[in-house]
Amino acid sequence: MQDSTPSADTTLASMLPKVERQRLHDTVVGHLRNFIVEGVLKAGTKLNERELCETLGISRTPLREALKVLAAEGLIDISPNRGATVASLSATEIRDTFELMSGLEAFSGELACERMTAVELAELKALHYAMLACRAQDDLSGYYDCNRQIHDRINQAARNSALRQTYLAVNRRLQALRFRSNFQKTKWDSAIHDHDEMLIALEARDGKRLAAILRQHLLDKRDAVLHMLAAEADAAPVTSEF
Template sequence: MQNSDFNAGVAASPLMPKVERQRLHDTVVEHIRRFIVEGVLEPGKKLNERELCETLGISRTPLREALKVLAAEGLIEISPNRGASVSKMSEAELRETFELMSGLEAFSGELAAERMTAAELAEIKALHYAMLACRTQNDLPGYYSRNQAIHDKINEAARNSALRQMYIAVNRRLQALRFRSNFQIPKWDSAIHDHDEMLKALEARDGKKLSAILRQHLLDKRDAVLQVQSQEAAAGAQLKT
């Protein structure tokens, strides 16, 4: 998305209200993180502080504080001379990070199948059906938020604080890429099939099966992201010729 398209992209999203003063810092961080996840701010894009301040209705001080938080998460790169830009993973880094995430998800599933309460399982079921409703409406942002909530609930149910901390840190760097993995309808539908199987494994308390499903699910997302990036690179090369 080009710089001139930024305000139009933000305005088109119903999920981006003006920032309220209450809990300003956390809200600004969450809004910019969502811009990155949903592709309003694309990898490598240089951030225009004036545009962001106008869009969010804030001054530069809370914006810069938020950018520091996102830089610590690996989502933003801040250069003393060039300002801030959205981080962009190399292909090797992308492959390695998805491989790591597949292991974290797999371990989460194995532990969660053993430790999850009936109430937690019911909550995941509700999210699953809400996610399916979003798919029928082609609501990718709504689908994605519920999809990620399911994965997050599984990780929480593992009840391992060290795993939880690492999961959160790694997943933040991959959220935008996980969102992009559903741009192709067949990949989106394949992900839904995986989630159907995840739910069955959770209900059966089959940790080994859930672990295997989650591991492959993340590796498939890696491959989908690489395919999208390859197609975009090819399209860009054609435009230059």
């Protein structure tokens, strides 16, 4: 599979038009969130406010407001001395957070099988087929958007407000890693298979089965991400200090 992520020399400005003033706040937050999720702004990257303002065609005030939102979501860290930096998770934090997410998704699936309406199920199936079309075109960005919506709608269909708020808070921290978990073709195809099985379980209203699929689906993503990060660390050049 060809890597669908932007190359290192791709400028942020080339990826989007100048931000319109209408709904400025939400638009800026959305663009920056997507940059982080899709790896344009990688974990540990120090954010250059001047560059971001020029790219988005905005002043520093709306940018800083957007950065505060992303900091509250756990996507960036803001330090009085260092400014804003894209947040990074340790291997232990990644493992723990994916394990928590696997339980949240499993519970969402179990409740969704009881509470999802026929209309919601039909909409979910349409998203599933759109996701398959993106996979056929090696469109990782489009695939991930459909994938994210599917998981989100299963959670919404659970109709549990406490679960919903916890799910959103935890999932925000994992979005960039969930996106990267499909970089390898075998992992991507395995995820597709899982989604096929999810749909079958939903149509059968088999909550226990869907819960088991979702739990393992998230644990497989955990393993894929940890393996990928370990491989990257092994491949990184070793520097010596004299």
